[in-house]
Amino acid sequence: MTQTGHPEELLAEYVDGTLDEHDRRAVEAHLASCTTCSDEVALAGGSRRMLRDLPEEPVPLGVTGPVLDETSRAGRRERAPWGQRIQWAAGVAVAAALVAVVAVSLPNGNDDAGTGGGEGATLAEAGDAATTPGAPEARYATFAVSLERSNRDFDDKALRGLAIEVAKAVRGATLQAPTEGGTPQETREARECVTALGAAEDEVLVRLLLAKYDGEPAYVAVYLKGPGVGEPPSRATVWVVSADGACEFLDITEVRI
Amino acid sequence: MMRDERDEDIVDRCVGGDTAAFGILVERHERRVYNLALRMTGREEDARDAAQDAFLTALRKLSSFRGDAAFTTWLHRITVNACYDLLRKRARSPMLERVLDDEPAHEPPPSPDHAAQTELSIDVRRALLQVPEDYRLVMILHDVQDLPYEEVAAIVGIPVGTVKSRLHRGRVALARAMGLPGLRERPDGPRPSDEATSR
Numbered sequence: 001m002t003q004t005g006h007p008e009e010l011l012a013e014y015v016d017g018t019l020d021e022h023d024r025r026a027v028e029a030h031l032a033s034c035t036t037c038s039d040e041v042a043l044a045g046g047s048r049r050m051l052r053d054l055p056e057e058p059v060p061l062g063v064t065g066p067v068l069d070e071t072s073r074a075g076r077r078e079r080a081p082w083g084q085r086i087q088w089a090a091g092v093a094v095a096a097a098l099v100a101v102v103a104v105s106l107p108n109g110n111d112d113a114g115t116g117g118g119e120g121a122t123l124a125e126a127g128d129a130a131t132t133p134g135a136p137e138a139r140y141a142t143f144a145v146s147l148e149r150s151n152r153d154f155d156d157k158a159l160r161g162l163a164i165e166v167a168k169a170v171r172g173a174t175l176q177a178p179t180e181g182g183t184p185q186e187t188r189e190a191r192e193c194v195t196a197l198g199a200a201e202d203e204v205l206v207r208l209l210l211a212k213y214d215g216e217p218a219y220v221a222v223y224l225k226g227p228g229v230g231e232p233p234s235r236a237t238v239w240v241v242s243a244d245g246a247c248e249f250l251d252i253t254e255v256r257i
Numbered sequence: 258m259m260r261d262e263r264d265e266d267i268v269d270r271c272v273g274g275d276t277a278a279f280g281i282l283v284e285r286h287e288r289r290v291y292n293l294a295l296r297m298t299g300r301e302e303d304a305r306d307a308a309q310d311a312f313l314t315a316l317r318k319l320s321s322f323r324g325d326a327a328f329t330t331w332l333h334r335i336t337v338n339a340c341y342d343l344l345r346k347r348a349r350s351p352m353l354e355r356v357l358d359d360e361p362a363h364e365p366p367p368s369p370d371h372a373a374q375t376e377l378s379i380d381v382r383r384a385l386l387q388v389p390e391d392y393r394l395v396m397i398l399h400d401v402q403d404l405p406y407e408e409v410a411a412i413v414g415i416p417v418g419t420v421k422s423r424l425h426r427g428r429v430a431l432a433r434a435m436g437l438p439g440l441r442e443r444p445d446g447p448r449p450s451d452e453a454t455s456r
Binding site: 008009010011012013015040043044045046047048050051052053054055056057058059060062063064066067068070071072192193195237239247248249251252253254 | 271276277279280283284287288291292295296301305308309312313316321323326377378381382396397400401403410411414415416418421422424425426427428429431432433435437
């Protein structure tokens with residue numbers, strides 16, 4: 001049940017017809033006495049049918065042409081001429097501005113709190129270092145973190161605790177990159193693993209842990225995400241992927257800053 | 258080249274220098290990427306931009322893709338980010354925001370045999386845009402693109418339970434935006450038009 005008292009998660013599956021016998025009976029018992037839910041189930045069923053009937057539209061000409069041009073150009077050169085695409089310039093500028101805003105909102109913190117150490121690059125420095133004005137790399141700028149080893153065995157609650165911890169450090173401008181931890185190679189491997197599913201371009205990695213999740217080795221990565229230009233990061237997101245080589249998605253949680 | 262070559266193997270080839278092989282990935286996935294962008298943004302020109310941006314981003318980041326993750330999941334996630342980027346940009350630029358009623362989203366070619374269906378799908382598309390983006394996304398991925406809950410969770414970056422609750426809320430919101438009555442517990446009961454609507 002959700003906090004509203006209605007089993008929304010089960011209702012979606014009920015409409016999909018994928019509930020097992022036990023849950024299906026439980027939902028039907030609830031529906032018999034809850035007009036709100038029974039009404040919603042009827043509405044949801046209608047929507048589901050309409051959405052499944054939506055025809056797939058053909059791709060208009062010219063959508064993927066520039067992409068294919070890019071692949072042939074990339075084949076001829078080491079790097080593609082990213083800066084030449086005007087339509088991308090705006091997006092790059094947005095990302096660069098976002099990094100700058102993150103930097104401004106997280107000045108060199110004091111050493112009384114946060115991850116301690118004091119020698120780590122602050123987000124401001126990392127942002128500066130990673131950002132060449134106008135360069136497309138700004139889009140992918142990340143905080144210069146190194147892998148932290150942790151004995152913690154995380155679960156949902158602990159992940160949320162970590163996200164809150166980082167959010168507080170952001171609010172207090174005390175967030176710093178840890179200086180102790182894995183080798184650059186280990187950090188690189190961990191980073192590749194957690195970004196295997198492709199973090200958003202405007203997400204900045206600020207903590208990277210090798211710990212456990214439900215008893216199994218896992219990478220725990222904390223990202224900051226901003227709403228856009230002119231505003232500080234608004235959310236801290238924690239991703240968990242398996243550290244057994246498969247980089248399998250395990251869990252995620254998010255808190256507002 | 259083999260038509261049934263795995264996406265992940267093609268990625269390996271691209272990263273190894275055979276960038277032209279990326280064209281195969283584009284060909285395989287362009288419809289899903291474009292249609293996801295079209296349903297999310299509601300406008301053909303935005304969908305074109307988002308789809309293009311997604312593929313170019315994927316090409317740029319290909320070396321960071323780990324073959325252990327499904328390529329489709331990774332590409333969908335990039336596409337979703339491209340859509341959100343575009344929607345945010347649009348929200349910040351009122352000049353770019355146009356009322357959908359003034360400019361129909363994307364009219365498919367007329368098809369007399371399927372006039373009713375076409376009309377209905379236009380209604381659905383417009384109603385979709387009235388559903389909050391986070392709910393809309395989950396519905397598009399699960400109900401339109403038929404992806405399982407777990408994959409939607411990985412693409413969107415939310416727990417599976419949240420996928421299910423957003424799905425339910427989104428479906429209800431869509432039905433209300435369409436003006437559908439609930440089929441039960443209504444004084445007038447189910448109406449024939451509802452059956453026609455749902456086919």
